[in-house]
Amino acid sequence: MREVYLKLLQYVTAVASFFLLATHLVLLHLDDILRVLGVEAGDMTAWSSVSERAASAGWLAFYIVFLAVALYHGLYGLRGIVSELSLPPGAIRMLNWVLVIIGIALFAYAVYIPISAY
Amino acid sequence: MTTQKRREWGIEKLCFRVQRYDPDRDRAPYLEKFIIPFHHGMTVLDGLLYIKENIDSTLTFRASCRMSICGSCGMLINGLPRLACHTPIEELRKETLEIRSLPNFPVIKDLVADLVPLFEKHSSIKPYIMRPDNEEVETPTAEFLQSPKELEDYLQFAYCTKCGICMAACPTVATDRLFLGPEPLAQAYRYCADNRDANTGERIKEVDSPHGVWLCHLAGACSQACPKGVDPALAVQLLKRTVVSRSLGLSRERKPAPLAPPPAEIKPKLPVPEFTAKQSKT
Amino acid sequence: MKVPKRSREPLANYQGLKGWVWPRHYRLERYLYTLQRITGLGLLLYAALHLAMNGFRLGGEATWTSLMATFDNPVIMALEYLVLAAFVIHAINGARLLLQQLGFLMGHPKPPVYPYVDSLQKKRSIVLGMVALMVALLAIIFIDFLV
Numbered sequence: 001m002r003e004v005y006l007k008l009l010q011y012v013t014a015v016a017s018f019f020l021l022a023t024h025l026v027l028l029h030l031d032d033i034l035r036v037l038g039v040e041a042g043d044m045t046a047w048s049s050v051s052e053r054a055a056s057a058g059w060l061a062f063y064i065v066f067l068a069v070a071l072y073h074g075l076y077g078l079r080g081i082v083s084e085l086s087l088p089p090g091a092i093r094m095l096n097w098v099l100v101i102i103g104i105a106l107f108a109y110a111v112y113i114p115i116s117a118y
Numbered sequence: 119m120t121t122q123k124r125r126e127w128g129i130e131k132l133c134f135r136v137q138r139y140d141p142d143r144d145r146a147p148y149l150e151k152f153i154i155p156f157h158h159g160m161t162v163l164d165g166l167l168y169i170k171e172n173i174d175s176t177l178t179f180r181a182s183c184r185m186s187i188c189g190s191c192g193m194l195i196n197g198l199p200r201l202a203c204h205t206p207i208e209e210l211r212k213e214t215l216e217i218r219s220l221p222n223f224p225v226i227k228d229l230v231a232d233l234v235p236l237f238e239k240h241s242s243i244k245p246y247i248m249r250p251d252n253e254e255v256e257t258p259t260a261e262f263l264q265s266p267k268e269l270e271d272y273l274q275f276a277y278c279t280k281c282g283i284c285m286a287a288c289p290t291v292a293t294d295r296l297f298l299g300p301e302p303l304a305q306a307y308r309y310c311a312d313n314r315d316a317n318t319g320e321r322i323k324e325v326d327s328p329h330g331v332w333l334c335h336l337a338g339a340c341s342q343a344c345p346k347g348v349d350p351a352l353a354v355q356l357l358k359r360t361v362v363s364r365s366l367g368l369s370r371e372r373k374p375a376p377l378a379p380p381p382a383e384i385k386p387k388l389p390v391p392e393f394t395a396k397q398s399k400t
Numbered sequence: 401m402k403v404p405k406r407s408r409e410p411l412a413n414y415q416g417l418k419g420w421v422w423p424r425h426y427r428l429e430r431y432l433y434t435l436q437r438i439t440g441l442g443l444l445l446y447a448a449l450h451l452a453m454n455g456f457r458l459g460g461e462a463t464w465t466s467l468m469a470t471f472d473n474p475v476i477m478a479l480e481y482l483v484l485a486a487f488v489i490h491a492i493n494g495a496r497l498l499l500q501q502l503g504f505l506m507g508h509p510k511p512p513v514y515p516y517v518d519s520l521q522k523k524r525s526i527v528l529g530m531v532a533l534m535v536a537l538l539a540i541i542f543i544d545f546l547v
Contacts, residue, residue: 004365007332011498018491025484032544045468047461074444081437084294084333086414092328110451113458141408198425222419224410232410274509287426289433292419311509335436336497338429338520347512352519359503 006076013073020066054117067110075103129156129213134165136177137218138228147225149216150174156207162195162215163202166229179229186345189281193229194218199286201345220286236282239298243306243324248317249374262314262375272311275304275353277346284340284350296329300340303331304353310360316374318360326361334358428527429520436493439486446483481545488537496530 026034028044042049053059079099083092131153139147152169163181170177179202180190186204193202195217196210207215223231247255284300285291291299298306306325310318325331334354341351363369420437423430456467470476499505505526507519520527 002326002365003328003330003332004326004361008362008365011502014494014498018495021487022491025487029480029484030541030544033540047464050457050464070447074440074447077440078444080333081441083328084290084297086293086295106448106451110454113454117457139411141411147411196425219413221413221415223413225413226410231413270511271509273511277512289415289419289423289430292415293417295414334501335433336429336500337423337426337433338518339423339426341518341520342427342430344516344518347514347516347518349509349512349516349518352506352509355501355506356503356509358501362502 010073010076013069016069017066017073020062020069024066051117054114057118060114060118063114064111067107071103071107075099131213132156132165132207133214134169135214135216136166136169136229138177139225141227147218158208160207161203162193162200162205162207162217163191165207165215166202166217178227187279189279192220192231192281192283192286194221194286199283199343201281201283204345220282222286222288222291223282231282233282235295236280236285236299236301239302240280240305243298243302243309243321244317245305245309247309247312247315248320249315254377260377260380263378264313264375268313268375271313272308275308275311275348275350278305278308278348278350279346281345283343283345284348287339287343289337289339290333290335294329294333297333298325298330300334300350300354303334303357304348304350307353307357307360310357313372314375316371318364319371322361322364325357326365331357331361427520428524428531432493432527435489436497439490442486443483443490446486477545481542484541485538488541489534492530492534492537496527
């Protein structure tokens with residue numbers, strides 16, 4: 001795939017993961033700010049809350065999309081950093097495949113958890 | 119700077135710590151100290167020339183025009199890549215100067231860097247006008263039409279002197295030897311933006327590669343270091359925009375600038391008497 | 401281009417990783433470049449740990465609750481704050497980079513007149529505004545963590 005399309009996908013996943021990660025972080029960590037905004041989220045890490053989200057199709061879709069965009073964005077960034085280290089050409093090709101395999105494996109593992117709980 | 123201000127600085131002598139490296143003798147570069155007299159208006163190049171003429175004639179460095187137009191004397195001066203002829207010592211306000219060869223280029227000897235990698239990358243982006251009527255470029259019969267606005271689209275980037283200072287400043291060039299670098303990418307945009315050229319597509323193939331334009335992360339060091347105000351960072355980002363718009367089909371190869379038509383009429387010269395030495399004596 | 405054969409190869413003089421992490425004399429954008437790399441790698445590392453931690457959910461309520469109890473200490477809270485800080489810095493700087501790398505917020509080419517002012521200098525106010533936003537958000541999140 002041409003580099004420009006990979007880079008454009010990086011930009012698209014950047015915007016998407018900004019909104020998705022911001023939602024995720026605010027809900028899970030910034031409960032005082034949410035309270036000021038009138039949202040009572042409670043303890044989002046408690047088992048009851050986790051189970052409630054596990055049973056929701058909306059949250060399942062959220063996590064699947066979030067995982068896909070965040071994994072692509074992060075692993076493409078890592079690829080960029082490692083490819084700047086003057087590796088031999090064969091190593092760069094292997095790096096690409098290794099990152100694809102790691103990405104697919106992490107995605108499969110990470111979506112299995114919410115899907116199995118759904 | 120006035121005489122009074124020079125007296126205020128109170129400097130009589132300078133210490134130049136200069137990189138030395140003789141490939142026949144040394145395993146690695148080292149710094150050699152030279153004490154030289156200071157005078158008002160002195161540049162780093164003046165100091166190096168003094169050392170070569172009065173202290174050590176074996177000191178090797180490149181210099182030519184001494185007026186920052188040729189780009190030969192690029193060096194690392196007190197941690198920043200600069201032109202030695204364009205760096206007044208009073209601006210640095212330091213009595214000790216550390217001068218090394220340009221980083222990110224191999225060292226041939228002392229302060230002389232091997233710029234062949236730069237020239238090879240520069241050649242790879244096809245830095246010349248390419249158009250369907252190439253024979254007109256080779257043997258011109260008339261000028262190409264270009265408005266002042268069209269000239270302004272690329273003129274800034276045409277001031278590049280290929281000194282290599284931007285490449286020395288770039289953090290990506292520091293690790294990736296295959297990365298094209300700010301100068302070739304800026305020159306690629308210079309030709310893409312030139313309305314006389316009609317082959318942006320071929321250059322895009324070269325710059326849209328694993329070690330091409332997408333390894334620029336806008337650190338901005340190249341534009342800060344450039345001694346001619348070329349602003350290669352701006353050119354690279356505009357090149358990215360060109361690549362994206364072309365790839366998404368938002369723009370197409372434009373028609374190149376047409377030839378200027380022959381003049382519609384030629385006004386005859388005014389009848390002025392012919393003055394010759396013979397006639398003026400009469 | 402035909403290069404004449406040399407009797408001795410020039411000595412390599414690449415800065416290497418020092419060129420990434422040692423911006424000493426350069427300006428704000430060079431430091432932000434280094435920060436973007438560090439926060440990106442930090443977030444990626446955190447993401448990997450986080451995904452591994454999520455696997456404990458498969459162990460049931462008791463496993464999950466005991467894991468959450470181990471995270472309830474000041475060191476973990478400080479690390480969580482760092483993750484949030486890394487997100488704020490990476491996201492806001494990333495938004496600026498996305499726009500500038502597509503040619504927006506960069507201005508137009510102009511024939512240079514000495515003293516030269518490059519496009520990043522001209523648009524410095526945007527970057528400073530972005531840094532101010534980062535600092536404000538980091539302060540708000542810090543207060544949320546403290547309270």
